[in-house]
Amino acid sequence: MSFVITPPRPAAVPVVGGGEFPVTRIYCVGRNYAEHAQEMGFTGREPPFFFLKPADAVLAVADGATGEMDYPPLTKNLHHEIELVVAIGTGGRSIAAADAPKHIWGYAIGLDMTRRDLQGEMKKQGRPWCIGKGFDQSAPIGPVHPITKTGELTRGAITLSVNGAQRQKGDLSELIWNVNETIETLSQAWALQPGDLIFTGTPAGVGAVVSGDVLEGTVAGLGTLRVAIR
Known part of the structure; x- marks a missing residue:
């Protein structure tokens, strides 16, 4: 194949033990913890819904390193959302929940950073809110941990601290739609591809950060993701 311009380097995430996980697409699940749904003004177990981020929205942070994120333009209300990320190794369509673990390559800690003011304004106008999320x-x-090492993650603490003060705390067992159910539903709408990442939702406690803040996110068994806002 002959490209008329030089293609950019594919987005990728480091893997624990070596190598890189190539990123195809990034799916995110909205309002997937009950207390977070409530703090956003919603209640109940609504059907899962999804939004996407571009693959190159990834800010990959190596194990033990501190990632540096630039405070984005156009916003005065940048929010943190700590999430378990599922890395898909084997694609498929209409995957049954019972078969979902066979399609998981591994797990990582992720942050769904959100320009909340822009997202809110788009919601008021009934317009897409990609500008707030993507x-x-x-x-x-953080780095992807192979499921062959971690086993299937269904419970365990998930937390986020800013400058050493805890803001978010939950447990993976509190997901409204668990990982397997999410993969089942998602794969009915899209044919999942190897390299897809699924951000599975965030616990309550989301809030604003500013330049100079240091975020530390943890998921039991996956270590710590540390990001400084510049």
């Missing part, structure tokens, strides 16, 4: 560096992510 901007550059809006998906900081």
Whole structure:
């Protein structure tokens, strides 16, 4: 194949133990913890819904390193959302929940960074809110841990601290739609591809950050994701 311009380097995330996980697409699940749904003004177990971020929204952070995220333009209300990320290794369509683990390559810690003011304004106008979710560096992510090492993650603490003060705390068992159910539903709408990432939702406690803040996110068994806002 002969390209008329030089293609950019594909987005990728480091893998624990070596190598890189290539990123195809980034799916995100909205309002997937009950307390977070409530703080956003919603209640109940509504059907899952999804939005996407560009693959190159990834800000990959190596194990033990501190990622540096630029405070994005156009916003005065940048919010953090800590999430378990599922890395798809085997694609498929209409995957049954019971078969979902066979399609998982591994897990990572991710941040769904959100320009909340822009998202809110788009919601008021009934317009798509990609500008609030899909901007550059809006998906900081730590290294991918192979499922062969971690086993299937269904419970365990998920937390986020800013400058050492805890803001978010939950448990993976509190997901309204668990990982397997999410993969089942998602794969009915899209044929999942190897390299897809799924951000599975965030616990309550989301809030604003500013330049100079340091975020530390944890998921039990996956270590710590550390990101500084410049």
